[in-house]
Amino acid sequence: MLPETLTLTDPRLYATGDPHPLWRALRREEPVRWHQPADASGFWAVTGYEPGLRVLQEWEIFSSAQGTMLRRDLTEPYPGAGKMLALTDPPRHTVLRRAVGRLFTPRSLARLEGKARSIVRPLVADAVAAGHCDFATDVAARIPLALAADLLGVPVEDVSKVAAAAARISSRDQDDGGLDARIAHLELLDYYSQVMESRRANPGDDLMSALVVAQADGAGLTDEEAILTCDNVIVAVGDTTRAAAAGGMLALLEHPDQWAALKSGLADPARAVDEILRWAPPATHLLRTAVRDTDLGGQHIAAGDPVTVWIPSLNRDESVFGDGDVFRLDRTPNRHLTFGGGVHFCLGAALARLVLRVLLEELVTGTGDIALAGEPRRLASYTVGGLAALPLRLTAPAASAPAT
Template structure:
């Protein structure tokens, strides 16, 4: 049986594999390997590992080792304990150390309280009643257009279809002029779903950063009722934000606002295809939409992991965690914990309670949660109105990623609903 080593190379007592049965050995998986999510059955792997060792250490030859958390109670504890488990040292595995250090304390996702609260209030301050009304109008108008086009096409790629709604909403929120939404849509699809072509992704992301640089300069001269204007005129601890920090925050909000809802939309639609009785159930009981949206989030769990770094010696369950250790909470696995969710592999639009962690928990609970919930609710309302049913038009293909549990492609066919 292998003995894992601590980050400094000394034996730690952490086991990287476990024995089970009389003649076999269980080797704990490296969940940071993207192939785990494109080959084999990730759900079965999570369940088997959680049964044997729900909190376990992974050594990696070419990268820093980390702890994985696969069960719900300790995951919830880690995400809520921002004093012991910090985000300022990176919120995902293998984040580049220099850019992460530069962004720490200035970019929302890599900040800790109390500074995190100050940054969060700046973004929240942009949500005036007028802005909320505008965003709600954008959501409904865009959703109707998306669904009408999808039904008219008959067959389409759900991944591309689902990108349009969150991009329009986050662009509106950031203050991007409507005439630029389409170009940012194309860039977002390339930057966050180019099929693993890293050079193409980097080029598209660079163009997004350049666009936000232009937008920040524009809003310094001509402020509006939007998040970029809020950052431009805000101060934290008496210090105004530099353009570089605003651009990084814009990019983080843009990627978070597009990816989570996009892949939740696709995952939700595929879930309705695989569980067709739930489509009929929701149509007959539209009051179930709020619980259906929460179930879409739980079942799709589009973000694979969030990372924290321990800043003090502590424990997670029966494991001893050392200061400096990285801890990855694997959200889809946690949201399939059999001790918390009955029949977790079943998609159930009436599931209640539903204590999923798809939107994280604690100080870093998703800032755009209300928008994401509204987007998903409106999108599936319009789908139910206009489509009789959905079915696969090809085989969905997962993204080669250890961060986004999403799809490269998902061919879908919609049948138009006949007038009643």
């Protein structure tokens, strides 16, 4: 039975509760349902796979240009709306995506495999040498920082500053009046403007260079669009990769038979990555705004209505996955929607899969035993799933353990 009042936007549900029973009941009884929080704008909550995929694919009806994440007051303008890759619809989106897409060719990816390994291996080795770590902050969070620095061609410290400013911006709902968020936004723009000027003078094979080259090629990109799109990619790498890495580690510890299968070579790391992504998707919801009336899952959606898609629920829909509540590394096919769908399908999906596979491979070869050393702490967020803390104890692999 569904509760009278839904609580999908209550952070406590994600910090200390288990949202899956609620999502399961919604899928069964009302996979498209109006949700009206007491103190915030109302929205449609889509929890079924079929209607969710429709929302993601039908950009002519469900627009991204008014924002893609819930916030308390959905009538307030969304920062960067209509100007950065993720927050535009075609045809503008097609222009921006083509400009950034130059960086994600198969050739660039091949170059990044070595880079990913050189980032991940020392992080795992340091944790093993210390015998313990907070996997969420010491390993998972550091991978995307290094990756983003490489994409942007700047030092890791710069990306840490960018990530801190981005976090201040996205916490604008909680602060008073949003002054700090506005200052952080200006700091970010100033930083990216400097990178832009330096790449204009001296282009390389990094993200901002790709954007200024597209500008020079007549893509009709304004400086503001280029800066916001660059920021879009850097932020897109961060929280998501961190959440998937930490969520995946916890899932493996909670399913020791699956971890054993991976360790012994019975489970294929590439396929395992997709099951981890299905099981612990970093984006908890995506938002669209209906731009014309339509019917969805038996409900009438009016033009202007906010429509949210709840990815972890879609990823366990019984009609698509059968035993969706079972974590099984050999699952195939695995049509999870962790990277979204349609024109906004994650541009970094291949890179994210590569990095996560490298992480699994390095954990398999670089560690002996891994065990929880304390309670994992979940993020109190209905936007990004994942872990604030994951304390672990680790030992070295048997072959490299010192002889006694």
